[in-house]
Amino acid sequence: MQKNVLVFPCGSEIGLEINNALKFVKGLKIYGGSSVADHGKYTFKNYIDGIPNVADENFIPALNRIVEENNIDYIFPAHDSVVLTLAQNKEKLKAEVLTSSKEVCEICRSKKLTYETFPEEAFTPHMYRDQNEVQEFPVFLKPDVGQGSKGIALARNKEELAYHLSKPNNLLILEYLPGKEYTIDCFTDRHGELKFAGMRERRRIKSGISVNSMTLKMEPQVREIAEVINQKLQPQGMWFFQVKEASDGSYKLLEIAPRIAGTMSLYRNKGINFSLLSLYDRMGFDVDIIENDFTIEVDRALINRFSLDISYDKVYLDFDDTITLNKKINPYIMMFIYQCMAKEIDIVLITKHIHDIRETLRTLKIDPSLFLEIIHIKQEDEKHKYFSVDKSAIFIDDSHSERRKIKEKFGIPVFDIDAIESLIDWRN
Numbered sequence: 001m002q003k004n005v006l007v008f009p010c011g012s013e014i015g016l017e018i019n020n021a022l023k024f025v026k027g028l029k030i031y032g033g034s035s036v037a038d039h040g041k042y043t044f045k046n047y048i049d050g051i052p053n054v055a056d057e058n059f060i061p062a063l064n065r066i067v068e069e070n071n072i073d074y075i076f077p078a079h080d081s082v083v084l085t086l087a088q089n090k091e092k093l094k095a096e097v098l099t100s101s102k103e104v105c106e107i108c109r110s111k112k113l114t115y116e117t118f119p120e121e122a123f124t125p126h127m128y129r130d131q132n133e134v135q136e137f138p139v140f141l142k143p144d145v146g147q148g149s150k151g152i153a154l155a156r157n158k159e160e161l162a163y164h165l166s167k168p169n170n171l172l173i174l175e176y177l178p179g180k181e182y183t184i185d186c187f188t189d190r191h192g193e194l195k196f197a198g199m200r201e202r203r204r205i206k207s208g209i210s211v212n213s214m215t216l217k218m219e220p221q222v223r224e225i226a227e228v229i230n231q232k233l234q235p236q237g238m239w240f241f242q243v244k245e246a247s248d249g250s251y252k253l254l255e256i257a258p259r260i261a262g263t264m265s266l267y268r269n270k271g272i273n274f275s276l277l278s279l280y281d282r283m284g285f286d287v288d289i290i291e292n293d294f295t296i297e298v299d300r301a302l303i304n305r306f307s308l309d310i311s312y313d314k315v316y317l318d319f320d321d322t323i324t325l326n327k328k329i330n331p332y333i334m335m336f337i338y339q340c341m342a343k344e345i346d347i348v349l350i351t352k353h354i355h356d357i358r359e360t361l362r363t364l365k366i367d368p369s370l371f372l373e374i375i376h377i378k379q380e381d382e383k384h385k386y387f388s389v390d391k392s393a394i395f396i397d398d399s400h401s402e403r404r405k406i407k408e409k410f411g412i413p414v415f416d417i418d419a420i421e422s423l424i425d426w427r428n
Contacts, residue, residue, distance in 0.1 A: 011038025013262030015078035021275035023428035031217040040166040042305035100258035125252040128173040174378040179245020214297040237278035306422035318397035319351035346372040
Protein backbone atom coordinates (compact mmCIF):
# COMPACT_ATOMS: atom_id res chain seq x y z
CA MET A 1 0.00 0.00 0.00
CA GLN A 2 1.50 3.34 -1.04
CA LYS A 3 2.16 5.98 1.57
CA ASN A 4 2.47 9.64 0.63
CA VAL A 5 5.01 11.76 2.49
CA LEU A 6 5.25 15.56 2.42
CA VAL A 7 8.61 17.19 3.20
CA PHE A 8 8.36 20.86 4.25
CA PRO A 9 10.26 23.05 3.59
CA CYS A 10 11.78 20.76 1.00
CA GLY A 11 14.62 23.03 -0.16
CA SER A 12 16.44 23.16 3.17
CA GLU A 13 19.49 20.97 3.71
CA ILE A 14 17.27 18.93 6.03
CA GLY A 15 14.59 18.54 3.36
CA LEU A 16 17.14 17.53 0.72
CA GLU A 17 18.54 14.85 3.03
CA ILE A 18 15.06 13.44 3.71
CA ASN A 19 14.48 13.23 -0.04
CA ASN A 20 17.80 11.45 -0.57
CA ALA A 21 16.92 9.03 2.21
CA LEU A 22 13.44 8.14 0.94
CA LYS A 23 13.36 8.64 -2.84
CA PHE A 24 14.27 5.04 -3.69
CA VAL A 25 12.00 3.36 -1.12
CA LYS A 26 9.34 1.14 -2.65
CA GLY A 27 5.81 2.07 -1.65
CA LEU A 28 6.56 5.71 -0.84
CA LYS A 29 5.62 8.77 -2.88
CA ILE A 30 7.57 11.84 -1.78
CA TYR A 31 6.20 15.36 -2.12
CA GLY A 32 8.25 18.50 -1.57
CA GLY A 33 6.54 21.62 -0.28
CA SER A 34 7.90 25.16 -0.11
CA SER A 35 6.80 28.68 0.79
CA VAL A 36 9.35 30.30 -1.51
CA ALA A 37 11.02 29.16 -4.72
CA ASP A 38 14.07 27.17 -3.68
CA HIS A 39 16.28 24.22 -4.59
CA GLY A 40 13.48 21.78 -3.86
CA LYS A 41 11.91 22.23 -7.28
CA TYR A 42 15.08 20.83 -8.86
CA THR A 43 15.13 17.70 -6.70
CA PHE A 44 11.50 16.80 -5.95
CA LYS A 45 9.47 15.35 -8.80
CA ASN A 46 6.26 16.14 -6.92
CA TYR A 47 6.81 19.77 -5.99
CA ILE A 48 4.25 22.06 -4.35
CA ASP A 49 5.06 25.73 -3.98
CA GLY A 50 3.18 28.69 -2.56
CA ILE A 51 2.58 27.20 0.88
CA PRO A 52 2.09 30.04 3.39
CA ASN A 53 4.95 30.85 5.74
CA VAL A 54 4.87 28.90 8.96
CA ALA A 55 4.09 32.14 10.86
CA ASP A 56 1.08 32.92 8.65
CA GLU A 57 -2.34 32.44 10.26
CA ASN A 58 -3.44 30.51 7.15
CA PHE A 59 -0.54 28.06 7.34
CA ILE A 60 -2.38 25.16 9.02
CA PRO A 61 -5.57 25.44 6.89
CA ALA A 62 -3.49 25.66 3.70
CA LEU A 63 -1.35 22.70 4.75
CA ASN A 64 -4.48 20.65 5.45
CA ARG A 65 -5.82 21.43 1.97
CA ILE A 66 -2.57 20.15 0.46
CA VAL A 67 -2.78 17.05 2.65
CA GLU A 68 -6.31 16.31 1.45
CA GLU A 69 -5.65 17.07 -2.22
CA ASN A 70 -2.60 14.77 -2.31
CA ASN A 71 -3.70 12.13 0.21
CA ILE A 72 -0.66 12.87 2.39
CA ASP A 73 -0.16 10.37 5.20
CA TYR A 74 2.93 11.80 6.89
CA ILE A 75 4.60 15.21 7.13
CA PHE A 76 8.34 15.51 7.66
CA PRO A 77 9.19 18.97 9.09
CA ALA A 78 12.52 20.18 7.73
CA HIS A 79 13.17 23.38 9.71
CA ASP A 80 13.32 24.07 13.44
CA SER A 81 10.44 26.56 13.42
CA VAL A 82 8.32 24.20 11.34
CA VAL A 83 9.08 21.34 13.74
CA LEU A 84 7.71 23.37 16.64
CA THR A 85 4.64 24.72 14.83
CA LEU A 86 3.61 21.32 13.50
CA ALA A 87 4.20 19.67 16.87
CA GLN A 88 2.01 22.29 18.53
CA ASN A 89 -0.76 21.72 15.97
CA LYS A 90 -0.67 17.94 15.65
CA GLU A 91 -4.32 17.57 16.61
CA LYS A 92 -5.42 20.05 13.92
CA LEU A 93 -3.46 18.40 11.12
CA LYS A 94 -4.93 15.74 8.85
CA ALA A 95 -1.64 13.90 8.46
CA GLU A 96 0.77 12.53 11.04
CA VAL A 97 3.78 14.68 11.89
CA LEU A 98 7.11 12.89 12.13
CA THR A 99 8.70 14.49 15.16
CA SER A 100 8.60 14.12 18.93
CA SER A 101 5.93 15.39 21.31
CA LYS A 102 4.97 19.05 21.61
CA GLU A 103 6.66 19.24 25.01
CA VAL A 104 9.95 17.87 23.67
CA CYS A 105 9.88 20.22 20.68
CA GLU A 106 9.21 23.24 22.90
CA ILE A 107 12.11 22.38 25.20
CA CYS A 108 14.49 21.80 22.31
CA ARG A 109 13.55 25.02 20.52
CA SER A 110 14.78 27.04 23.51
CA LYS A 111 18.41 26.73 24.59
CA LYS A 112 17.45 28.13 28.00
CA LEU A 113 14.70 25.55 28.51
CA THR A 114 17.07 22.83 27.29
CA TYR A 115 19.72 23.71 29.85
CA GLU A 116 17.14 24.17 32.62
CA THR A 117 15.82 20.66 31.90
CA PHE A 118 19.19 19.22 32.96
CA PRO A 119 20.20 21.52 35.85
CA GLU A 120 22.19 18.95 37.83
CA GLU A 121 23.98 17.24 34.96
CA ALA A 122 27.72 17.71 34.53
CA PHE A 123 27.24 18.07 30.76
CA THR A 124 25.10 21.20 31.13
CA PRO A 125 27.22 24.31 30.44
CA HIS A 126 27.21 27.08 33.02
CA MET A 127 24.67 29.75 32.13
CA TYR A 128 25.11 33.15 33.76
CA ARG A 129 22.01 34.91 35.09
CA ASP A 130 23.26 38.35 34.04
CA GLN A 131 26.43 40.15 33.00
CA ASN A 132 27.27 41.21 36.58
CA GLU A 133 27.80 37.57 37.49
CA VAL A 134 30.56 37.13 34.89
CA GLN A 135 34.02 37.25 36.42
CA GLU A 136 35.95 35.14 33.94
CA PHE A 137 36.35 35.85 30.25
CA PRO A 138 35.85 35.05 27.45
CA VAL A 139 32.18 34.07 27.53
CA PHE A 140 30.03 32.81 24.69
CA LEU A 141 26.79 34.47 23.66
CA LYS A 142 24.02 32.91 21.61
CA PRO A 143 20.29 33.48 21.05
CA ASP A 144 17.86 31.50 23.16
CA VAL A 145 15.95 30.57 19.99
CA GLY A 146 17.87 30.15 16.77
CA GLN A 147 19.73 27.78 14.52
CA GLY A 148 23.15 27.58 12.96
CA SER A 149 25.61 30.31 13.87
CA LYS A 150 23.20 33.21 13.44
CA GLY A 151 23.49 35.78 16.24
CA ILE A 152 26.36 34.19 18.16
CA ALA A 153 29.21 36.22 19.60
CA LEU A 154 32.30 35.90 21.76
CA ALA A 155 32.84 38.51 24.48
CA ARG A 156 36.46 38.86 25.63
CA ASN A 157 35.85 41.50 28.28
CA LYS A 158 33.11 43.41 30.10
CA GLU A 159 32.93 46.12 27.43
CA GLU A 160 32.33 43.63 24.63
CA LEU A 161 29.80 41.79 26.77
CA ALA A 162 27.85 44.97 27.49
CA TYR A 163 27.93 45.91 23.82
CA HIS A 164 26.46 42.60 22.63
CA LEU A 165 23.84 42.54 25.38
CA SER A 166 22.70 46.06 24.44
CA LYS A 167 21.22 44.62 21.24
CA PRO A 168 17.70 43.14 21.35
CA ASN A 169 18.81 39.59 20.56
CA ASN A 170 17.76 37.82 23.78
CA LEU A 171 21.26 36.41 24.18
CA LEU A 172 22.24 33.77 26.70
CA ILE A 173 25.58 34.18 28.48
CA LEU A 174 27.37 30.83 28.59
CA GLU A 175 30.74 29.49 29.60
CA TYR A 176 33.26 29.47 26.78
CA LEU A 177 34.01 26.02 25.36
CA PRO A 178 37.31 26.04 23.43
CA GLY A 179 37.39 22.45 22.17
CA LYS A 180 36.10 20.48 19.20
CA GLU A 181 32.43 20.23 18.34
CA TYR A 182 30.55 16.97 17.81
CA THR A 183 27.10 15.89 16.69
CA ILE A 184 25.46 12.71 17.92
CA ASP A 185 22.79 11.33 15.59
CA CYS A 186 20.18 9.30 17.46
CA PHE A 187 17.13 7.15 16.90
CA THR A 188 14.62 6.22 19.61
CA ASP A 189 11.78 3.85 18.84
CA ARG A 190 8.17 4.20 19.98
CA HIS A 191 8.92 2.00 23.00
CA GLY A 192 11.42 4.58 24.27
CA GLU A 193 14.53 2.51 23.51
CA LEU A 194 17.56 4.37 22.21
CA LYS A 195 18.28 2.05 19.30
CA PHE A 196 21.21 3.99 17.87
CA ALA A 197 23.56 6.84 18.72
CA GLY A 198 26.43 7.71 16.39
CA MET A 199 29.08 10.33 17.02
CA ARG A 200 30.61 12.51 14.32
CA GLU A 201 33.01 15.44 14.40
CA ARG A 202 31.95 18.77 12.89
CA ARG A 203 35.33 19.39 11.27
CA ARG A 204 34.42 22.36 9.10
CA ILE A 205 31.37 24.54 9.55
CA LYS A 206 29.90 27.08 7.16
CA SER A 207 26.85 29.20 8.04
CA GLY A 208 26.13 26.86 10.92
CA ILE A 209 26.09 23.78 8.66
CA SER A 210 28.66 21.03 9.01
CA VAL A 211 30.25 20.85 5.56
CA ASN A 212 32.92 18.36 6.56
CA SER A 213 32.23 15.63 9.05
CA MET A 214 33.59 12.20 9.93
CA THR A 215 32.19 9.30 11.92
CA LEU A 216 33.93 8.52 15.18
CA LYS A 217 33.99 5.78 17.74
CA MET A 218 31.44 6.63 20.42
CA GLU A 219 32.97 8.05 23.61
CA PRO A 220 31.46 6.43 26.75
CA GLN A 221 30.83 9.86 28.33
CA VAL A 222 28.94 10.98 25.23
CA ARG A 223 26.92 7.76 25.11
CA GLU A 224 25.92 8.40 28.70
CA ILE A 225 24.75 11.89 27.76
CA ALA A 226 22.61 10.37 25.01
CA GLU A 227 21.06 7.93 27.47
CA VAL A 228 20.27 10.68 29.99
CA ILE A 229 18.66 12.89 27.33
CA ASN A 230 16.67 9.96 25.98
CA GLN A 231 15.41 8.99 29.43
CA LYS A 232 14.53 12.54 30.46
CA LEU A 233 12.94 13.85 27.24
CA GLN A 234 11.60 10.60 25.75
CA PRO A 235 11.88 11.67 22.10
CA GLN A 236 10.50 9.50 19.30
CA GLY A 237 12.14 8.77 16.00
CA MET A 238 15.18 10.67 14.75
CA TRP A 239 16.87 13.32 16.86
CA PHE A 240 20.35 14.65 17.48
CA PHE A 241 22.32 16.66 19.97
CA GLN A 242 25.57 18.59 19.82
CA VAL A 243 28.36 18.77 22.36
CA LYS A 244 31.61 20.67 22.61
CA GLU A 245 34.76 20.02 24.57
CA ALA A 246 35.36 22.21 27.62
CA SER A 247 38.83 23.32 28.71
CA ASP A 248 39.10 20.28 30.98
CA GLY A 249 38.28 17.87 28.14
CA SER A 250 34.74 17.11 29.30
CA TYR A 251 31.77 17.32 26.95
CA LYS A 252 29.17 20.05 27.34
CA LEU A 253 25.76 20.15 25.71
CA LEU A 254 25.12 22.77 23.04
CA GLU A 255 21.65 21.89 21.79
CA ILE A 256 19.14 19.14 21.06
CA ALA A 257 16.89 18.92 18.00
CA PRO A 258 14.01 16.46 17.41
CA ARG A 259 14.45 16.33 13.64
CA ILE A 260 16.63 15.10 10.81
CA ALA A 261 20.03 16.74 10.46
CA GLY A 262 21.34 17.37 6.95
CA THR A 263 24.60 15.58 7.74
CA MET A 264 22.77 12.46 8.90
CA SER A 265 23.63 11.42 5.34
CA LEU A 266 26.96 10.36 6.83
CA TYR A 267 25.48 7.59 8.98
CA ARG A 268 22.83 6.85 6.33
CA ASN A 269 25.67 5.72 4.11
CA LYS A 270 26.81 3.40 6.90
CA GLY A 271 23.38 1.78 6.92
CA ILE A 272 21.36 3.90 9.38
CA ASN A 273 18.58 5.63 7.43
CA PHE A 274 17.10 7.86 10.15
CA SER A 275 14.27 9.14 7.96
CA LEU A 276 13.13 5.65 6.98
CA LEU A 277 13.60 4.26 10.49
CA SER A 278 11.41 7.06 11.86
CA LEU A 279 8.75 6.41 9.23
CA TYR A 280 8.69 2.65 9.83
CA ASP A 281 8.57 3.17 13.58
CA ARG A 282 5.57 5.48 13.18
CA MET A 283 3.89 2.82 11.03
CA GLY A 284 4.18 0.42 13.95
CA PHE A 285 7.07 -1.71 12.73
CA ASP A 286 9.82 -2.90 15.05
CA VAL A 287 13.04 -1.97 13.27
CA ASP A 288 16.42 -3.65 13.16
CA ILE A 289 19.60 -1.64 12.60
CA ILE A 290 22.72 -2.83 10.79
CA GLU A 291 25.73 -0.51 10.93
CA ASN A 292 28.61 -1.15 8.58
CA ASP A 293 31.98 -1.28 10.29
CA PHE A 294 33.93 1.45 8.52
CA THR A 295 34.77 5.11 9.01
CA ILE A 296 33.25 7.52 6.53
CA GLU A 297 33.86 11.19 5.84
CA VAL A 298 31.56 13.60 4.03
CA ASP A 299 32.53 16.89 2.44
CA ARG A 300 29.87 19.20 1.09
CA ALA A 301 29.89 22.17 -1.26
CA LEU A 302 27.40 23.98 -3.46
CA ILE A 303 26.08 21.78 -6.25
CA ASN A 304 24.56 22.71 -9.60
CA ARG A 305 21.06 21.79 -10.74
CA PHE A 306 19.69 23.26 -13.97
CA SER A 307 16.40 23.94 -15.67
CA LEU A 308 16.47 24.47 -19.46
CA ASP A 309 13.63 26.07 -21.40
CA ILE A 310 13.91 23.49 -24.20
CA SER A 311 12.30 20.13 -24.81
CA TYR A 312 13.57 17.38 -27.08
CA ASP A 313 12.57 13.90 -28.13
CA LYS A 314 15.69 12.89 -30.07
CA VAL A 315 19.40 12.99 -29.19
CA TYR A 316 22.21 12.70 -31.72
CA LEU A 317 25.20 11.41 -29.78
CA ASP A 318 28.89 11.08 -30.62
CA PHE A 319 30.94 8.12 -29.39
CA ASP A 320 34.70 8.74 -29.12
CA ASP A 321 35.56 10.99 -26.15
CA THR A 322 31.84 11.47 -25.56
CA ILE A 323 30.40 8.12 -24.51
CA THR A 324 33.99 7.18 -23.80
CA LEU A 325 36.36 8.96 -21.45
CA ASN A 326 40.04 8.01 -21.71
CA LYS A 327 38.95 4.89 -23.62
CA LYS A 328 36.61 3.90 -20.79
CA ILE A 329 32.92 4.57 -20.29
CA ASN A 330 31.89 8.09 -19.27
CA PRO A 331 29.45 7.36 -16.40
CA TYR A 332 27.68 10.71 -16.68
CA ILE A 333 26.80 10.03 -20.32
CA MET A 334 25.49 6.59 -19.38
CA MET A 335 23.34 8.20 -16.70
CA PHE A 336 21.95 10.54 -19.34
CA ILE A 337 21.39 7.68 -21.82
CA TYR A 338 19.36 5.69 -19.30
CA GLN A 339 17.45 8.83 -18.34
CA CYS A 340 16.49 9.18 -22.01
CA MET A 341 15.41 5.54 -22.09
CA ALA A 342 13.13 6.12 -19.08
CA LYS A 343 11.62 9.19 -20.73
CA GLU A 344 11.26 7.45 -24.12
CA ILE A 345 13.62 9.88 -25.85
CA ASP A 346 15.28 8.41 -28.96
CA ILE A 347 19.07 8.27 -29.12
CA VAL A 348 20.94 8.08 -32.41
CA LEU A 349 24.60 7.15 -32.12
CA ILE A 350 26.61 8.81 -34.90
CA THR A 351 30.34 8.17 -34.98
CA LYS A 352 33.57 8.16 -37.01
CA HIS A 353 35.02 5.45 -34.76
CA ILE A 354 38.03 3.84 -36.49
CA HIS A 355 37.15 0.32 -35.31
CA ASP A 356 34.03 -1.81 -35.60
CA ILE A 357 31.66 0.23 -33.44
CA ARG A 358 29.45 -2.70 -32.48
CA GLU A 359 32.46 -4.72 -31.41
CA THR A 360 33.71 -1.78 -29.32
CA LEU A 361 30.26 -1.44 -27.73
CA ARG A 362 30.34 -5.14 -26.84
CA THR A 363 33.82 -4.76 -25.37
CA LEU A 364 32.59 -1.89 -23.19
CA LYS A 365 29.43 -3.87 -22.34
CA ILE A 366 27.15 -1.23 -23.83
CA ASP A 367 24.00 -2.74 -25.30
CA PRO A 368 23.52 -1.54 -28.91
CA SER A 369 19.75 -1.71 -28.40
CA LEU A 370 20.05 1.44 -26.26
CA PHE A 371 20.22 3.34 -29.54
CA LEU A 372 17.41 3.85 -32.02
CA GLU A 373 20.03 3.80 -34.75
CA ILE A 374 23.81 3.44 -35.03
CA ILE A 375 25.30 5.48 -37.87
CA HIS A 376 28.95 4.61 -38.55
CA ILE A 377 30.55 6.99 -41.06
CA LYS A 378 34.03 7.54 -42.46
CA GLN A 379 36.49 10.11 -41.12
CA GLU A 380 36.12 12.40 -44.14
CA ASP A 381 32.32 12.25 -44.12
CA GLU A 382 29.99 14.92 -42.66
CA LYS A 383 27.65 14.08 -39.80
CA HIS A 384 24.99 16.61 -40.77
CA LYS A 385 24.15 14.58 -43.90
CA TYR A 386 22.74 11.83 -41.69
CA PHE A 387 20.55 14.00 -39.51
CA SER A 388 16.80 13.79 -39.86
CA VAL A 389 15.52 16.62 -37.70
CA ASP A 390 11.86 15.75 -37.95
CA LYS A 391 11.60 15.94 -34.19
CA SER A 392 12.94 18.44 -31.70
CA ALA A 393 16.50 17.26 -31.33
CA ILE A 394 19.78 18.05 -29.60
CA PHE A 395 23.35 17.12 -30.49
CA ILE A 396 26.13 16.06 -28.11
CA ASP A 397 29.73 15.92 -29.29
CA ASP A 398 33.12 16.79 -27.79
CA SER A 399 34.23 18.32 -31.12
CA HIS A 400 33.79 22.09 -31.37
CA SER A 401 33.86 22.02 -35.17
CA GLU A 402 31.18 19.32 -35.33
CA ARG A 403 28.96 21.25 -32.94
CA ARG A 404 29.38 24.46 -34.96
CA LYS A 405 28.44 22.73 -38.23
CA ILE A 406 25.30 21.23 -36.74
CA LYS A 407 24.32 24.48 -35.04
CA GLU A 408 24.69 26.43 -38.29
CA LYS A 409 22.91 23.78 -40.37
CA PHE A 410 19.90 23.00 -38.17
CA GLY A 411 19.84 25.62 -35.41
CA ILE A 412 19.32 22.96 -32.74
CA PRO A 413 20.93 23.05 -29.26
CA VAL A 414 24.42 21.53 -29.19
CA PHE A 415 26.29 20.39 -26.08
CA ASP A 416 29.87 19.61 -25.15
CA ILE A 417 30.60 17.01 -22.47
CA ASP A 418 31.00 19.57 -19.72
CA ALA A 419 27.35 20.61 -20.23
CA ILE A 420 25.86 17.15 -19.73
CA GLU A 421 25.16 18.06 -16.10
CA SER A 422 22.52 20.54 -17.29
CA LEU A 423 20.64 17.69 -19.01
CA ILE A 424 20.43 15.42 -15.96
CA ASP A 425 17.05 15.46 -14.24
CA TRP A 426 17.66 14.88 -10.54
CA ARG A 427 13.98 14.86 -9.56
CA ASN A 428 12.70 11.54 -8.25
